[in-house]
Amino acid sequence: MESWPRRLMAAASVLKSSDMPHAFVRRLAVLICIFSFVAAPGAQQPPSTAWLDPHRDAASRLLGEALANDFAWQRLAELGDTFGHRLSGSKALEDAIDWAVVQMKKDGLENVRKEPVKVPHWVRGKESLEIVAPYPSGLVMLGLGNSVGTPADGIEAELLVVRTFEELDAAGSKVKGKIVLFNAPFTTYGETVRYRSAGPSRAATLGAVATLVRSVGPPGLRTPHTGALTYDANTPKIPAAAVTTEDADRLQRMANRGTTVRLRLKMEAQMLPDADSFNVVGEIRGREFPEEVIVLGGHFDSWDVGTGSTDDGGGTIVTWEALRLMKKLNLRPRRTVRVVLWTNEENGLRGGTAYRDRYRDQLANHVLMMESDSGVFRPTGFGFTGSDAARAKIEGIATLLRGIQAGRIGPAGGGADIGPSVEAGKIPSMSLEVEGNYFLLHHTPADTVDKIDPMDMARASGAIAVMSYIIADMPERIR
Numbered sequence: 001m002e003s004w005p006r007r008l009m010a011a012a013s014v015l016k017s018s019d020m021p022h023a024f025v026r027r028l029a030v031l032i033c034i035f036s037f038v039a040a041p042g043a044q045q046p047p048s049t050a051w052l053d054p055h056r057d058a059a060s061r062l063l064g065e066a067l068a069n070d071f072a073w074q075r076l077a078e079l080g081d082t083f084g085h086r087l088s089g090s091k092a093l094e095d096a097i098d099w100a101v102v103q104m105k106k107d108g109l110e111n112v113r114k115e116p117v118k119v120p121h122w123v124r125g126k127e128s129l130e131i132v133a134p135y136p137s138g139l140v141m142l143g144l145g146n147s148v149g150t151p152a153d154g155i156e157a158e159l160l161v162v163r164t165f166e167e168l169d170a171a172g173s174k175v176k177g178k179i180v181l182f183n184a185p186f187t188t189y190g191e192t193v194r195y196r197s198a199g200p201s202r203a204a205t206l207g208a209v210a211t212l213v214r215s216v217g218p219p220g221l222r223t224p225h226t227g228a229l230t231y232d233a234n235t236p237k238i239p240a241a242a243v244t245t246e247d248a249d250r251l252q253r254m255a256n257r258g259t260t261v262r263l264r265l266k267m268e269a270q271m272l273p274d275a276d277s278f279n280v281v282g283e284i285r286g287r288e289f290p291e292e293v294i295v296l297g298g299h300f301d302s303w304d305v306g307t308g309s310t311d312d313g314g315g316t317i318v319t320w321e322a323l324r325l326m327k328k329l330n331l332r333p334r335r336t337v338r339v340v341l342w343t344n345e346e347n348g349l350r351g352g353t354a355y356r357d358r359y360r361d362q363l364a365n366h367v368l369m370m371e372s373d374s375g376v377f378r379p380t381g382f383g384f385t386g387s388d389a390a391r392a393k394i395e396g397i398a399t400l401l402r403g404i405q406a407g408r409i410g411p412a413g414g415g416a417d418i419g420p421s422v423e424a425g426k427i428p429s430m431s432l433e434v435e436g437n438y439f440l441l442h443h444t445p446a447d448t449v450d451k452i453d454p455m456d457m458a459r460a461s462g463a464i465a466v467m468s469y470i471i472a473d474m475p476e477r478i479r
């Protein structure tokens with residue numbers, strides 16, 4: 001049965017809440033609660049979802065608790081405000097990991113632990129890029145993660161602009177001795193990111209001395225986007241940096257006019273020996289099948305600009321929040337729900353591979369793995385990859401999320417950190433899906449908590465809690 005009194009209480013508690021940061025957020029919360037009454041499953045449900053009936057009350061309570069306050073947003077704000085960025089190898093990341101352990105224990109999560117992972121330790125140092133001819137002019141830049149540095153007085157060379165790898169190859173011998181700018185306008189991340197990751201080595205094969213890449217993201221306010229590059233083993237390593245879309249356009253216009261542009265790039269970047277880090281793990285142990293596990297999580301490391309609030313502090317907090325909500329409401333599902341705050345997604349993926357290696361003989365007991373790493377904006381539902389039978393169950397559970405407009409199940413789900421385990425164990429995989437301008441903020445100094453709406457975090461937390469709780473609590477395991 002639907003618990004109307006409880007829903008009314010949830011709505012009322014939102015109305016009363018005085019610690020919500022904005023009045024409009026309160027109004028939105030009330031509208032959402034009211035809408036959830038209208039859309040509440042009940043008499044009009046087709047009989048095929050009767051199996052959901054034993055779970056409706058828990059789902060309602062989890063959503064009510066999630067929407068009743070801005071706990072998740074406040075926790076994310078504290079994380080970013082206190083520790084700043086959390087690049088692998090930094091003291092800030094390790095101190096934030098210790099903070100998370102303390103907070104998880106305070107939440108009452110079980111088996112809270114740190115699992116060791118050796119991570120790459122890249123440091124940026126000071127860096128700059130300037131036009132030296134025809135007239136001196138500073139450009140806004142960010143070195144790419146894992147890049148080598150330049151000599152102390154920098155690299156000065158003539159600019160060559162290309163839009164594609166085809167244009168690079170066509171330039172042939174003209175590439176030698178140049179600083180190559182890849183000026184590929186952003187389409188999708190998957191399509192455009194190859195200029196950042198593979199561009200430096202492609203240019204180096206033809207004799208380039210350094211590489212610039214147009215930031216992988218839509219035009220912002222002259223904001224550069226960093227991110228990892230991958231050097232080919234057999235190619236000289238040349239320094240590489242991202243420039244803003246505005247500066248890339250300027251350099252393109254100058255090149256189009258036939259202006260000879262000379263640039264000077266200075267970067268102190270270097271790779272230090274591997275550092276010690278940890279995945280943070282917390283659980284709600286299952287009451288009936290504790291060895292069967294549903295894993296949730298996001299990556300706790302970030303780039304060394306901004307505070308990594310959308311990428312991926314928010315993802316770690318909303319998945320962690322699912323367990324906190326269960327604990328708070330004293331809901332213990334049949335199976336274990338485990339949150340993992342993954343380390344080193346950004347420049348190594350060592351957290352994800354270490355987990356796979358550590359749990360290799362238990363991957364068969366992994367019922368589902370879920371990752372949230374697309375920012376926490378307006379949640380629309382989940383992507384899912386798995387069997388048709390499992391999808392049918394998940395679509396059934398998602399009907400309980402229609403009231404918060406987060407009931408859409410997309411054709412595919414997964415994530416970088418869960419990828420190694422999902423692949424090795426053939427585990428059904430899921431990702432939170434959201435609508436928002438993620439790639440405007442991604443890997444930039446503008447990735448800070450103020451871009452995130454507390455109510456979006458509350459709704460995402462509620463949706464993840466309902467989805468994971470019911471999958472963990474159904475009598476039959478999804479397969």
Ligand SMILES: [Zn+2]
Pocket residue numbers: 299311312345373
């Ligand atoms: Zn991320």
